[in-house]
Amino acid sequence: MNKIPKPLIHEENLDEIFHPRSIAIVGASENVVSFGYQCLRYLCKGGYRGKIYPIAPQKKKIMGLRVYKTLGEVPGNIDYVICCINANMVIDLLRECTQKKVKAVHLFTGRLSETGDSNRRGLEKDILSEAQKLGIHLIGPNCMGIYNPRERITFNHDLCMEPGTVGAIVQSGGIAGEFVRYTALRGVRFSKVISYGNASDLNECDFLEYFLCDKETKIILMYIEGVREGKRFVKTLRDATRIKPVIILKGGRTKAGSKSIASHTASIAGSINIWGGALRQARAIQARNLNELIDFAVAFYFLPPITGKRVGIIGGGGGNGVLLADEFEEAGLDVISIPEQLKKLLESRSPILAKWVGNPVDFSILHGFNVDYVEVVRSVAQSPDVDLLIANITGESPYHKQMLTTFLEKEVNAYLTVAKEELKPIAVVMKNPELVADQARNWRWQILFKQRERFINNHIPVFSSHGGVAGVIRKMVDYYQGIEADNFSTV
Amino acid sequence: MNKIPKPLIHEENLDEIFHPRSIAIVGASENVVSFGYQCLRYLCKGGYRGKIYPIAPQKKKIMGLRVYKTLGEVPGNIDYVICCINANMVIDLLRECTQKKVKAVHLFTGRLSETGDSNRRGLEKDILSEAQKLGIHLIGPNCMGIYNPRERITFNHDLCMEPGTVGAIVQSGGIAGEFVRYTALRGVRFSKVISYGNASDLNECDFLEYFLCDKETKIILMYIEGVREGKRFVKTLRDATRIKPVIILKGGRTKAGSKSIASHTASIAGSINIWGGALRQARAIQARNLNELIDFAVAFYFLPPITGKRVGIIGGGGGNGVLLADEFEEAGLDVISIPEQLKKLLESRSPILAKWVGNPVDFSILHGFNVDYVEVVRSVAQSPDVDLLIANITGESPYHKQMLTTFLEKEVNAYLTVAKEELKPIAVVMKNPELVADQARNWRWQILFKQRERFINNHIPVFSSHGGVAGVIRKMVDYYQGIEADNFSTV
Numbered sequence: 001m002n003k004i005p006k007p008l009i010h011e012e013n014l015d016e017i018f019h020p021r022s023i024a025i026v027g028a029s030e031n032v033v034s035f036g037y038q039c040l041r042y043l044c045k046g047g048y049r050g051k052i053y054p055i056a057p058q059k060k061k062i063m064g065l066r067v068y069k070t071l072g073e074v075p076g077n078i079d080y081v082i083c084c085i086n087a088n089m090v091i092d093l094l095r096e097c098t099q100k101k102v103k104a105v106h107l108f109t110g111r112l113s114e115t116g117d118s119n120r121r122g123l124e125k126d127i128l129s130e131a132q133k134l135g136i137h138l139i140g141p142n143c144m145g146i147y148n149p150r151e152r153i154t155f156n157h158d159l160c161m162e163p164g165t166v167g168a169i170v171q172s173g174g175i176a177g178e179f180v181r182y183t184a185l186r187g188v189r190f191s192k193v194i195s196y197g198n199a200s201d202l203n204e205c206d207f208l209e210y211f212l213c214d215k216e217t218k219i220i221l222m223y224i225e226g227v228r229e230g231k232r233f234v235k236t237l238r239d240a241t242r243i244k245p246v247i248i249l250k251g252g253r254t255k256a257g258s259k260s261i262a263s264h265t266a267s268i269a270g271s272i273n274i275w276g277g278a279l280r281q282a283r284a285i286q287a288r289n290l291n292e293l294i295d296f297a298v299a300f301y302f303l304p305p306i307t308g309k310r311v312g313i314i315g316g317g318g319g320n321g322v323l324l325a326d327e328f329e330e331a332g333l334d335v336i337s338i339p340e341q342l343k344k345l346l347e348s349r350s351p352i353l354a355k356w357v358g359n360p361v362d363f364s365i366l367h368g369f370n371v372d373y374v375e376v377v378r379s380v381a382q383s384p385d386v387d388l389l390i391a392n393i394t395g396e397s398p399y400h401k402q403m404l405t406t407f408l409e410k411e412v413n414a415y416l417t418v419a420k421e422e423l424k425p426i427a428v429v430m431k432n433p434e435l436v437a438d439q440a441r442n443w444r445w446q447i448l449f450k451q452r453e454r455f456i457n458n459h460i461p462v463f464s465s466h467g468g469v470a471g472v473i474r475k476m477v478d479y480y481q482g483i484e485a486d487n488f489s490t491v
Numbered sequence: 492m493n494k495i496p497k498p499l500i501h502e503e504n505l506d507e508i509f510h511p512r513s514i515a516i517v518g519a520s521e522n523v524v525s526f527g528y529q530c531l532r533y534l535c536k537g538g539y540r541g542k543i544y545p546i547a548p549q550k551k552k553i554m555g556l557r558v559y560k561t562l563g564e565v566p567g568n569i570d571y572v573i574c575c576i577n578a579n580m581v582i583d584l585l586r587e588c589t590q591k592k593v594k595a596v597h598l599f600t601g602r603l604s605e606t607g608d609s610n611r612r613g614l615e616k617d618i619l620s621e622a623q624k625l626g627i628h629l630i631g632p633n634c635m636g637i638y639n640p641r642e643r644i645t646f647n648h649d650l651c652m653e654p655g656t657v658g659a660i661v662q663s664g665g666i667a668g669e670f671v672r673y674t675a676l677r678g679v680r681f682s683k684v685i686s687y688g689n690a691s692d693l694n695e696c697d698f699l700e701y702f703l704c705d706k707e708t709k710i711i712l713m714y715i716e717g718v719r720e721g722k723r724f725v726k727t728l729r730d731a732t733r734i735k736p737v738i739i740l741k742g743g744r745t746k747a748g749s750k751s752i753a754s755h756t757a758s759i760a761g762s763i764n765i766w767g768g769a770l771r772q773a774r775a776i777q778a779r780n781l782n783e784l785i786d787f788a789v790a791f792y793f794l795p796p797i798t799g800k801r802v803g804i805i806g807g808g809g810g811n812g813v814l815l816a817d818e819f820e821e822a823g824l825d826v827i828s829i830p831e832q833l834k835k836l837l838e839s840r841s842p843i844l845a846k847w848v849g850n851p852v853d854f855s856i857l858h859g860f861n862v863d864y865v866e867v868v869r870s871v872a873q874s875p876d877v878d879l880l881i882a883n884i885t886g887e888s889p890y891h892k893q894m895l896t897t898f899l900e901k902e903v904n905a906y907l908t909v910a911k912e913e914l915k916p917i918a919v920v921m922k923n924p925e926l927v928a929d930q931a932r933n934w935r936w937q938i939l940f941k942q943r944e945r946f947i948n949n950h951i952p953v954f955s956s957h958g959g960v961a962g963v964i965r966k967m968v969d970y971y972q973g974i975e976a977d978n979f980s981t982v
């Protein structure tokens with residue numbers, strides 16, 4: 001990987017915006033259906049360590065915090081303002097901000113361009129002009145703003161507050177929260193995430209530049225509905241992908257989707273063909289949907305750079321292995337013949353096994369033979385013909401509770417033992433049950449969830465869809481092969 | 492739909508095999524790692540109401556049941572034998588079976604052709620010859636046999652014992668269990684499922700014929716690795732799809748997959764292109780993977796025949812709706828413009844809403860306006876331009892526990908209220924979290940699981956993947972349009 005360059009185009013450093021020492025919430029409220037209430041609750045419950053100033057015309061205290069009538073009344077500095085008031089009042093607020101030298105205003109406030117109403121579109125323009133005149137940066141309007149777990153700033157309830165290395169630029173506020181929550185469940189931790197809505201002032205290019213230079217961010221994920229500055233975006237993207245993987249999900253790829261983004265973030269979709277071509281040229285990776293974006297986050301977060309396509313698949317039952325092999329080969333990966341190391345091991349124990357077992361290695365065949373799981377897994381991991389090992393875990397063995405528990409524990413132990421030897425990267429595939437309330441506490445799912453947790457705690461990624469993991473790994477290998485070729489050609 | 496014909500080719504009626512009044516388990520055992528133990532436990536714990544005869548050389552009692560040394564010692568008739576003994580002993584067993592006029596033997600016994608060993612392949616042939624000579628039908632070898640919840644016969648632990656109308660013919664025992672378990676979680680109930688392994692005697696054609704004629708079975712799903720009688724299979728499939736939907740997942744579509752099926756069920760994959768062509772001609776629906784097979788089971792089980800492609804999507808956040816619209820249009824479905832009925836409703840409440848809201852209907856826009864969820868859902872369901880309504884449920888609203896609970900409850904109530912009016916079929920999309928142990932009891936997932944359960948209890952199907960549901964619905968519409976065209980052309 002290349003060295004991180006200095007910020008490329010923009011002079012302003014957004015670092016101060018992502019690390020405010022004090023935040024004022026304008027439109028703070030005790031009314032639970034208001035965002036003035038919810039925003040304040042995010043920060044208080046999230047444990048934000050800086051100063052929080054609720055601004056509201058009447059209340060004296062909200063959530064135990066003193067309320068100020070105006071920004072001017074606040075004793076200290078205000079770095080960052082979260083604006084939850086009506087759009088008509090925003091211009092006045094911006095003027096007030098100058099008194100406190102506010103650097104950026106996050107406009108949670110919406111109902112502007114996205115409504116399709118020309119007056120409101122005009123108002124959004126006026127707000128931008130005023131902000132530019134006053135030298136104040138805007139995030140939004142119509143967005144959820146910042147999630148920065150290091151600073152304990154969050155844009156939704158109960159998000160994980162452990163920091164990590166994944167940065168995300170997400171135009172939609174709903175997707176931003178959903179993405180962080182579901183990706184964190186998979187063990188991924190974030191550096192920063194920004195939800196930026198209508199992108200009236202700061203847009204995807206500004207954030208991409210910032211994340212590209214940000215040392216806390218090693219992988220960049222994006223959900224984009226429309227691009228404000230096409231050429232600058234492609235240029236920045238090219239710079240970024242030389243340094244960090246950038247994975248992008250585009251919303252509004254179809255007629256119906258495009259219409260929908262207009263009323264969501266007032267974005268213009270652009271031609272999906274031009275878009276796809278530009279991304280390919282810039283070596284950005286395209287995700288097809290939110291599940292794939294999450295799978296990409298997991299793969300890049302946990303796995304080292306993999307530049308070979310040869311996979312060894314272990315575990316699962318026979319049919320499960322067949323289906324997994326099909327998906328991997330269909331994705332363009334190479335499900336090699338049984339590795340020599342494993343063949344020799346099996347020959348030494350039973351000639352019939354050596355002829356019978358293949359890749360995928362069906363564990364159920366080994367039943368009753370004198371072969372240990374650990375040696376099987378190790379022999380595949382040791383093979384110079386294998387670039388990546390796939391562990392296929394199923395809770396569907398034909399055993400009852402005690403036996404299944406013991407069996408799974410032993411199986412997972414084998415992978416964890418070999419993983420510690422750092423012979424090859426390992427990824428796990430494990431089906432995810434779609435639970436209903438009365439099944440949530442069933443022992444079977446609890447056992448699977450426990451084993452999934454053990455893998456994740458040992459930094460081994462777990463995927464639930466056969467096709468999903470195959471596609472993501474294939475694109476990941478392509479990305480790293482491309483990078484390798486680039487580096488070689490510039491030697 | 493056409494009338495169900497009489498059995499087409501085979502004279503034997505497999506009905507007796509699927510409804511045995513007594514079962515002998517040969518090789519019954521107290522050793523928990525043996526299948527002689529597990530099989531017996533399936534029947535005892537599953538609550539099989541017929542007579543169970545454990546056969547073993549020594550033990551006097553297993554699981555409280557009297558053990559017999561030979562089949563001949565058993566006092567009553569034996570309809571069905573589950574054989575868990577070594578392959579070398581099977582021919583002797585078959586001879587013993589004639590004393591009791593056994594109709595069918597399920598050979599759980601494996602390690603025959605699938606090992607790739609020529610002696611064992613020979614033994615499998617000899618077993619078949621002997622069975623044919625003695626007039627005994629074989630299921631397997633190398634399979635899990637029958638799941639028939641009406642008879643409380645099961646081939647794995649803790650499977651749902653409530654009967655339904657889905658029949659499944661599944662070559663792999665592991666896939667059979669996994670398929671039943673994960674599909675039942677989604678609310679689908681089965682008539683019968685057969686796992687038939689190496690298909691030495693009874694094969695996919697026999698079972699397809701049986702399921703085609705079986706009045707308890709309204710939908711047929713198959714997982715096939717290889718076909719034993721190609722021409723007969725295509726002919727039977729054509730007959731079947733005229734009467735019931737048949738959905739097929741093919742294992743062994745690739746080189747790696749083909750190699751794998753040889754060592755799994757000793758099947759020969761055949762060309763995937765010829766296979767695909769034959770299925771299309773026979774109007775069978777192809778599933779790409781196990782998740783899709785399960786989604787098909789859910790769609791055909793819960794939804795009425797849908798012959799139009801126009802969808803109305805409601806709910807979710809803005810970004811979530813954009814992504815869902817993209818997936819539906821990419822799948823070839825028609826995400827229509829906002830229905831007239833909804834437009835009129837919104838115009839009567841707020842001119843801005845009528846211009847702003849589209850299809851998908853973003854509920855978050857309605858926040859603060861005087862519009863009720865029920866009237867919105869109803870107006871879309873009433874539209875003559877909508878063939879199917881998609882409810883997009885997300886737990887990712889920016890609210891805290893109490894509010895989110897109330898909000899989701901209200902949202903789901905709206906769908907359930909309109910569903911009772913039977914205006915249009917409704918399908919739900921709801922993301923599925925990949926839980927780890929310490930998250931399983933988190934309130935957020937519990938709420939989602941509860942709402943999922945409410946939908947299913949009200950016979951509304953719930954899907955978790957945007958792309959998954961879009962693809963399945965598209966293929967379902969194609970199927971019903973094809974049937975409609977056939978019926979029209981034969982009038």
